[in-house]
Amino acid sequence: MIKVEHLVKRFGGLTAVDDCTLSVPAGSITAVIGPNGAGKTTLFSMIAGFLKPNGGRILMDGDDITGLSPPTLFHKGLVRTFQIPHELSRMTVLENLMLVPPAQVGEHVWLAWLQPGRVRAQEKEIRERAEEVLQFLDLYRLRYELAGRLSGGQKKLLELGRTMMIEPRVVLLDEPAAGVNRTLLGKLTEAIQRLNEEQGYTFVVIEHDMDMIAELCSPVIVMAQGRVLAEGSMAEIRRNRDVLEAYLGVVED
Amino acid sequence: MDPLLNYAIFFVTIAGIYAVWSLALNVQWGLTGLFNIGIVAFVAVGGYTSVLLTVEPSATFGGGLGLPLAVGFIGAMVTSAILALLVGLITLNLRADYLAIATIGIAEIVRLFLKNEEWLTNGVRGIGGVPRAFADLGPEGLALANMVLVLLCVLIVFLLIERARRAPWGRVLRAIRENELTVLASGKTVKYFRLQAFVLGAAIMGLGGALYAHFVGFISPEAFEPLQTTFLVWVMLIAGGSGNTKGAVLGAFIIWAIWSGSQIVTGWLPPELATQAGALRMGLIGLLLVLVLLFRNEGLLSEEDQRRADIAREARNDGR
């Protein structure tokens, strides 16, 4: 589905992603784990078109997508969330989600003028979809609140909600569990699993929550210092010496 | 007619033209955050386009096609839009401050062009005999009819902007002002929306330029002065409430009242100070701007109030 080949990203003297090669199988829920600063978020940003790599290439279904813009990739079915929620803080929770669906009639200013009826009808549909998503995320009663007033965890959920507004093919989730409470976390895990099985969405999940990864993800890719350190099932990863040293040392003795 | 009434009609007409400009700037700055400090360029290009399309043919300058006024107005919008499209395509990719610099530059280029390209614009002599709307109604009827025409334009522009603002189009623009990355992650091509807002605003500025030229009946490079156009329109929008459509109109009327009122006051100045009157009035407006920014930086009608009303309306219509 997604292949990354010899990808490099430098920030000044620091090489955040260093000759990174990995692949995400179609239909999988792939985890990317690794210590802080390993380059996971930077990798996501390059895949989703937010950062231009200094070298290497990215393929999606065999096509070179290196350097394409985020909207272009979005329309190819590739969406991402941000590790630090990027909510539109002075817009309502509902508006944050209603922004997302593509091909909105009312995004063309002349159609907004000339066909208000058509715009209204479509807005109603979009709104219903947004309300469903908000119901699911337990944010429905906050739909008219400004998104900036949400709690940290709620913002995280809204971030996830954005990807649920469309029917994507690949979803890149950057630490979806961080700051989200246990009950809701179970629900999220379930939803990801269901969307993966029923709709066939491919997920790539950056996560530090090992329980969630063990339950949800295969394969697991471990990154450290911008490179892939190991790759395999969670059980294999847990046995890997290098990984134990670099990352999981504290989990098992 | 009563001179006072005459003056009132004149006042409303000019204030209305300023309201058109202020509404246009509201699309660019208020809704989208585009820093255009060359408003005068788009106004002048619109004004000249309409004049050249509609005046009688002349041996000394180009144009003079003698076309109907409506064609002039449409032409004004199209030319200003094209100018904005060119400026926008070059600069909107760059950092935000480049647009500001580019718009100042374009204003200067337009001014020099109008002054020097005499074959087209008749240079500093300007162009007289610009056809006025409703010329066959006699001086009083004409003034009244022009006022109605201007107010009608204000109303139409107002309604169009309001509808666009409340539509998904306006939602995207608002989102862009808040966080571009989120909008990109939502699959919207940010620069395309910016460009649309810039071009739409410029087209409306051009329309205002045409209204002005045909109302005054004369056009020259001097008619479009950065201070009296760009600066005053900015003060109007900021004082009225940037981002608030009603505020843009209100600001135009209030600031125009203060601006023209200040002329009466400076009229009382002793003759040795009278030459400084223009600078004094500008200083007064500048002071007013500072006061607004200090004590009511959202303007008289704030964007936030408008948003609150929008959200309340949404919530009321819920479950319909």
Ligand SMILES: Nc1ncnc2c1ncn2[C@@H]1O[C@H](COP(=O)(O)OP(=O)(O)OP(=O)(O)O)[C@@H](O)[C@H]1O
């Ligand atoms: N925009 C940037 N400018 C400069 N340096 C950056 C930038 N973004 C990331 N870095 C650096 O690149 C390295 C990798 O950062 P990245 O955010 O990809 O790590 P991460 O694996 O996501 O870590 P975490 O688990 O803490 O989120 C870090 O050392 C960071 O300081």
Ligand SMILES: [Mg+2]
């Ligand atoms: Mg990260």
